Amino acid sequence: MTDILPELENWIEQNKPFALATVVKTWGSSPRPVGSALAVTGDMEMAGSVSGGCVEGAVAKEAKQILESGRAERLKFGVSDEDAWNVGLSCGGAIQVWTEPFLAFDEDPVEKKIWGKLHHCLSNNVGCVLLTHLTAESEHLLLIPAEDAAFGKARENKALLELARRAYRERNNQVLEHEGENYFARVFPRKSQMLIVGAAHITSELVQLGNMYDFETIVIDPRGIFANKTQFPEAPHQLINDWPAEVLPGFQLDVFSYAILLSHDPKIDDQALHLLLRSNIDYIGALGSRRTHEKRVRRLREAGFQDDDIDRIHAPIGVDINAKRPKEIALSIMAQIIQQQNRFK
Secondary structure, X not given: OHHHHHHHHHHHHOOOOEEEEEEEEEEXXXXXXXXXXXXXXXXXXXXXXXXXXXOHHHHHHHHHHXXXXXXXXXXXXXXXXXXXXXXXXXXXXXXXXEEEEOHHHOOOHXXXXXXXXXXXXXXXXXXXXXXXXXXXXXXXXXXXXXXXXXXXXXXXXXHHHHHHHHXXXXXXXXXXXXXXXXXXXXXXXXXXXXXXEOOOHHHHHHHHHHHHOOOEEEEEOOOHHHHHHOOOOOOOOEEEOOOHHHHXXXXXXXXXXXXXXXXXXXXHHHHHHHHHOOOOOOEEEEOOOHHHHHHHHHHHHHOOOOHHHHXXXXXXXXXXXXXXXHHHHHHHHXXXXXXXXXXXX
């Protein structure tokens, strides 16, 4: 939905009601993943896609009727092998599409408030998860994990909120079952952070890849000569000339944060590790040989860290592609981070 947000905002500003169709389940080689959305106004304007063109027309017709009736519905479509080829697939599949009048136009003030909070999150890079009760009334529950805040009539339902938190941690749009009822969890993650400790040749290559894959790239190095002299073909979002202990506490170290230690200086890397290993950060990688890492492990044990903590460190860092050059090492690190990101999918 975030990819069509500007169009939705325009329609809301113009008070032009629309229905939102969202892929909630797929089988086979479905053209679009779970979470893909198509918005349809009463006069059949469309934004987004649920099938890459295979069933958009049929969804739009149903969406118009649902918009008129005010009652949500789960639609089921099969994508034939012939249609699948037309959108670049080798075989067909099937999708379920939840279609509902968009909550911004709901007369219920609770639903309107949920849209207001959701819009704030989407506009300000605040992670959240929207639960949709898959019934004709299609009530919603919004959870903002970083603020431990929930909005909706079911906001006091602890079990339901925990299911939403799990979906958020897994970064996985999915249908959930609770007390015999189905809910669709739509996860809107905040932009992932790539925290790179140490400025070097690998750093500049990694920043390029991080920017390419839509990370917020942050380089931290207290050594002015390294931080200021390293040439970045693409600049990081932040370049901070300070010690990790002064900087890292100011960042949200959670499942959307990834740390890479490249300084080659134990005074810098160990200081960062002492903070990172006590956080909920999703990934910690440290450059160095096996012998270097063995020395690092001994220092961490002497500092009181247990093996379960230390085992969180990916070292030697990166996917093993026999990387030699800085570009190759950066690629191996980026591959490992993406592998970590997608482990629940």
